[in-house]
Amino acid sequence: MNGYSASTNCLNCTKSAKCFKQLIPSELEFINQNKTQILYKKGENICKQGAFASYVLYISDGLVKLYLENPNRKNINIKILKTAEFIGLSSIYGENIYNYSAIALKDSTVCLIEKESIRKLLINNGNFASEIIKWYCKNEKQLFTKIKSLGHKQMHGRLADTLLYLCNESFDQEEIFSALSRKDIADFACISTESTVRLLTELKNDHIIDMNGRMIKILNKELLKEISKRG
């Protein structure tokens, strides 16, 4: 066990999500017995859309990109997950496959938790279940935001949405942007890589953002929000 990362034992894990705080020691020990911890290197796939979902995945320490794959086509980036977030939670009761793919944006420690164990906890501990439902509430809102962005906004608005999302203070900017290529940004906004580059240059020339290699900083957040709103 190292000093800075997630613990291999759930009972003294300092990086646990709110839902795990609802568990009593014996329940935590139960989870501990039914999980495996794995280290994924940067760039490695943590799960693949359509693959058999054997476990629920929990990022005990890391940074992960969630995306939808289209046969023969480009991907749609959904969101970036940080430490203490779940991957593939919906496989507990949904279809037994992952609905999306996930890739490590930096070296990440992931706990593979038996689905059946989670199910047992949900039935026995209402507070745990409630926290999971809270997560779903937030998640749903986020997906609606994505749908609104894709459904009626055009390039400019979609890229603005993407930048506002990625520049969120809850992310380590250096870490995020150094890990994201232009194609990644394009896949968040669902526009072509070339259009993305062109629009970014435009935004830079208009002093709405600053760019330095892969690093992007928002200079005029209000205007960017306005662009997002206008669509």
Add this chain to the structure above:
Amino acid sequence: MNGYSASTNCLNCTKSAKCFKQLIPSELEFINQNKTQILYKKGENICKQGAFASYVLYISDGLVKLYLENPNRKNINIKILKTAEFIGLSSIYGENIYNYSAIALKDSTVCLIEKESIRKLLINNGNFASEIIKWYCKNEKQLFTKIKSLGHKQMHGRLADTLLYLCNESFDQEEIFSALSRKDIADFACISTESTVRLLTELKNDHIIDMNGRMIKILNKELLKEISKRG
């Protein structure tokens, strides 16, 4: 109380969702005490996106269209809800507002349930909570399907997706299509009404669908699925 519709008393409601079947009589009685039943006429708004979400809504008998509103722009139709489905479930723990709007496609009986009561049940009854989570799993998958459709498919694929959804055997076709205008179909696929009309005519000429006024029937489902797949 009438003979064919939902009961006004939860204890003898025959149109109850699976989650309510997990409740013991005292819990059902508790819900019963904390709900109001309202009849919405066809075309009436059941909830408005952004409005204060005082209750969780439950369709005890009806047909409802869920949609996202864009300021000054067209709507995005998300899905059609039938009897025994929830509206605004995510307001239990999410922001205290509705994430979407809902309109009655036919006269619908809706139960307004106190959010706090649902919260209490979730904490006290793990089976109830688990059923709600099951719902969220399905819901999430549906939203990803929508995102995939909007994110990279073009007109043809999006309309195919829409028709395959609306022609699902679980809907009463007559009821669904007589309630949906061309604009409604367009808003499901997120394309212009004019393009929708043009594409529908095209599909009819190719004998992939049959049209008669508002009524639409799929003649060649395999081909339509192929169009959906191709994008």
Add this chain to the structure above:
DNA sequence: CTGATTTATTGAGCTATATCAATTATTTAT
């Protein structure tokens, strides 16, 4: 039944954005 309003349809032109191709910059491997 009749005029008025809404909804559906069709055509023509315009615009946003993708695609293709070429060039430059950056990273990786030897």
Add this chain to the structure above:
DNA sequence: ATAAATAATTGATATAGCTCAATAAATCAG
């Protein structure tokens, strides 16, 4: 350090799909 591979940028062209406008059909109100 140099070659090779990958990523970013820029320009030119093509096209999907929107908007606008006009007409036709259907529904509604009196």
